[in-house]
Amino acid sequence: MSRTFELETLKMRLSDPEFRPLDLHQRIQRALRGLILDGALGPGVKLPASRALAQSLAVSRDTVENAYVQLQRDGFIQRREGSGSYVCEAIGAQLRGSVRRQQLQGQLGYSREPGAGLSRRGALLLQRGGVSDQQAVTAFATGLPETRSFPLDVWERLQRQALKDYRANVLLHGDPQGALPLRKAIAAYLNLERGAKVQPEQILVLSSTRQALYLCAQLLVDAGKPILLENPGYFGARKAFEAAEARIVPIDVDSQGVRTDLLRADRSGARCVYVTPSHQYPTGVTLSLERRLELTRWAAEQEKWIIEDDYDSEFHYDGLPTACVQGLDPYQRTLYIGTFSKTLYPGLRMGYMALPSELVSAFSAARSIMDGHTPQILQLTLARFMEEGHYNAHVRAMRKLYAGRRQAMLDAIGRHLQGIAVALPPPGGLQIPCLLEPGWSEELTQQRAARAGIQLPGLSRLYAGEQKQPGWLLGYASLSAHEIEAIMVRLAQVLRKA
Numbered sequence: 331m332s333r334t335f336e337l338e339t340l341k342m343r344l345s346d347p348e349f350r351p352l353d354l355h356q357r358i359q360r361a362l363r364g365l366i367l368d369g370a371l372g373p374g375v376k377l378p379a380s381r382a383l384a385q386s387l388a389v390s391r392d393t394v395e396n397a398y399v400q401l402q403r404d405g406f407i408q409r410r411e412g413s414g415s416y417v418c419e420a421i422g423a424q425l426r427g428s429v430r431r432q433q434l435q436g437q438l439g440y441s442r443e444p445g446a447g448l449s450r451r452g453a454l455l456l457q458r459g460g461v462s463d464q465q466a467v468t469a470f471a472t473g474l475p476e477t478r479s480f481p482l483d484v485w486e487r488l489q490r491q492a493l494k495d496y497r498a499n500v501l502l503h504g505d506p507q508g509a510l511p512l513r514k515a516i517a518a519y520l521n522l523e524r525g526a527k528v529q530p531e532q533i534l535v536l537s538s539t540r541q542a543l544y545l546c547a548q549l550l551v552d553a554g555k556p557i558l559l560e561n562p563g564y565f566g567a568r569k570a571f572e573a574a575e576a577r578i579v580p581i582d583v584d585s586q587g588v589r590t591d592l593l594r595a596d597r598s599g600a601r602c603v604y605v606t607p608s609h610q611y612p613t614g615v616t617l618s619l620e621r622r623l624e625l626t627r628w629a630a631e632q633e634k635w636i637i638e639d640d641y642d643s644e645f646h647y648d649g650l651p652t653a654c655v656q657g658l659d660p661y662q663r664t665l666y667i668g669t670f671s672k673t674l675y676p677g678l679r680m681g682y683m684a685l686p687s688e689l690v691s692a693f694s695a696a697r698s699i700m701d702g703h704t705p706q707i708l709q710l711t712l713a714r715f716m717e718e719g720h721y722n723a724h725v726r727a728m729r730k731l732y733a734g735r736r737q738a739m740l741d742a743i744g745r746h747l748q749g750i751a752v753a754l755p756p757p758g759g760l761q762i763p764c765l766l767e768p769g770w771s772e773e774l775t776q777q778r779a780a781r782a783g784i785q786l787p788g789l790s791r792l793y794a795g796e797q798k799q800p801g802w803l804l805g806y807a808s809l810s811a812h813e814i815e816a817i818m819v820r821l822a823q824v825l826r827k828a
């Protein structure tokens with residue numbers, strides 16, 4: 331620990347690029363504070379008089395004065411009338427002893443290991459990792475909608491209108507359950523387009539499906555208790571339930587969707603099942619009507635909850651999408667989850683739940699603890715977007731666009747990837763599962779494609795247990811037919827070359 335002030339040390343610290351955006355007096359104050367915390371200026375060290383330091387640094391005396399005043403206010407230095415400015419003795423006592431010093435440095439972010447100090451749950455979460463989202467339009471990212479032609483001009487106009495009409499009200503907190511105009515618009519849409527039976531009072535506006543799943547995991551499943559998840563299934567759901575320390579019990583899926591006979595046979599004691607009935611993730615199969623009805627009967631008889639993730643049902647290309655399970659469930663055992671990530675754009679972060687009435691208060695309370703509510707202005711803009719018919723028009727336009735892209739994708743796979751992979755065309759959705767032909771490895775094809783800048787999201791990671799299906803789940807909705815063809819040609823080249 332230095333007992334004297336060294337001008338050169340201060341000058342070196344001042345040249346730290348981190349300080350560049352700061353005002354001069356702030357730079358001097360931060361540099362001196364850093365030297366004190368590092369022990370380069372020990373307790374009791376006398377600092378130069380402000381006039382002298384100003385001269386040495388070629389700055390005004392006021393600048394140094396301002397820095398000294400702030401250091402004194404923060405308790406780093408003491409200024410004694412007629413004597414000068416000194417590094418506080420008390421700071422020295424705080425810094426003495428290597429343990430305390432290390433702790434302080436740690437607090438400043440220098441020396442802690444990632445994950446140090448986490449709870450057991452936090453450490454598990456860190457170990458298992460989060461969900462990584464695609465932040466650019468990239469082939470063949472799963473589930474990414476077309477964003478380049480989104481009607482931003484209409485959105486912008488409606489947002490301006492909403493600001494004008496609601497004025498300062500949108501700047502205040504809103505209802506944790508969601509803005510009423512949006513809840514009304516969502517309920518009307520669900521009842522008309524998805525065959526649901528909901529009232530606006532049952533709608534909870536959220537930031538995403540993931541938030542809905544996180545809330546379900548927290549509120550419906552105790553730590554160590556089982557939850558039934560489709561196998562293969564959506565990793566986002568698995569992550570949410572794992573984060574709540576639930577025990578995952580996989581339920582196999584076949585060509586008609588989740589196997590309700592296995593649900594009947596389940597003896598794990600699980601109280602909830604998570605399902606994707608419209609387009610099972612990742613196989614894309616639609617849950618048959620018979621199984622939908624069986625699912626609701628099973629839930630009613632055994633007092634289970636059905637968590638229905640209806641993430642991309644709007645994009646069904648062979649006839650109309652089947653009505654949602656919620657609408658077929660007379661027993662109110664279904665928690666319906668919808669998202670605007672696919673129908674509008676994922677950066678919006680807007681989703682919702684339609685809840686059985688008795689769960690509304692608990693979910694709203696949990697949401698109020700989590701983050702209060704979704705931004706008011708976004709909710710009110712979206713409500714108008716829906717009320718004025720833009721939402722339905724956009725979905726209709728996108729459905730047509732994606733149907734064309736889906737065909738382009740199937741044609742390109744058939745043309746260029748013969749002998750490598752076969753597509754299993756689903757009736758809807760924004761992605762196509764492909765199975766690899768014998769002799770092709772999921773990992774190696776992914777590595778080779780990645781070198782050419784092409785992502786091949788794997789299928790096998792979506793399976794629980796040993797029986798994994800090697801393949802890819804290829805998203806196509808964000809790419810034009812022309813792009814799809816060009817990328818497929820390149821993919822075939824890099825795979826065959828090796």
Ligand SMILES: Cc1ncc(COP(=O)(O)O)c(C=O)c1O
Nearest residue numbers: 473538539540564611641669671
């Ligand atoms: C099965 C499934 N559910 C929901 C979502 C949407 O998630 P979010 O609303 O969190 O963007 C996705 C997105 O990929 C998905 O694949």
